[in-house]
Amino acid sequence: MEDVRNTPYDYSDEQVWVYFELPNISKPLAFDAMEELNLITMETLRDKDNGFEILICNQQIPEIVRAISNKNIAIYQVIRLN
Numbered sequence: 001m002e003d004v005r006n007t008p009y010d011y012s013d014e015q016v017w018v019y020f021e022l023p024n025i026s027k028p029l030a031f032d033a034m035e036e037l038n039l040i041t042m043e044t045l046r047d048k049d050n051g052f053e054i055l056i057c058n059q060q061i062p063e064i065v066r067a068i069s070n071k072n073i074a075i076y077q078v079i080r081l082n
Helices: 024-036 058-070
Strands: 015-021 045-048 051-057 077-080
Touching: 015 058, 024 051, 024 058, 051 058, 058 077
Parallel strands: none
Antiparallel strands: 015 051, 015 077, 045 051
């Protein structure tokens, strides 16, 4: 069987750190959008200069992108860190 880890077909509960780069002025709105998804805890969020890192499952990446985009916030890049 093909390894599907860290692909769009990865439905496991394994969590990875993901970096979202966006304008600093938009971070409070982005955090509000993610709070609505119930994905944020202080242990799973790292605030960075030009965005943030969050510990999530692979399948939650599109959910976060959609929630942030629905607030009309630009996302400049998304990087899976591990």
